[in-house]
Amino acid sequence: MRKRSVMIAGHPTSVTLEEPFWEALKELAAAEGIAVNLLIERVDATRxxxxxxxxxxxxxxxxxxxxAPDPGPIA
Known part of the structure; x- marks a missing residue:
């Protein structure tokens, strides 16, 4: 695990995540076209x-x- 400093809601904080989770966060942010810090800020707002x-x-x-598999038509 690695501790990373991030800026959310205008203040610095840190998160400790395993590398695969950090890489996944970067992928999710990139898919949305946003910065990782903004994604973290969104999660922070609802946690x-x-x-x-x-x-x-x-x-x-x-x-x-x-x-998730497509459940197909609902009977």
Whole structure:
């Protein structure tokens, strides 16, 4: 894990994430055409717990959404 300094909502803070989660955050931000700090700021605005944990959950949810199979027509 690596601690990274980020600027969110106009103030510095740090997050500690494993490299794969950091790379995934960068991919998600790039896909939206935004900076990683802005993505982190968005997650920060909606979180209820620890920021690093919220970022991991955000990454998991985003990748689950893209990996979810099409349920097909609803009967």
């Amino acid at each position: 209820t717990g620890n920021l690093s944990s919220a970022l991991r959950v955000h990454v998991l949810a985003a990748f689950r959404k893209t990996a």
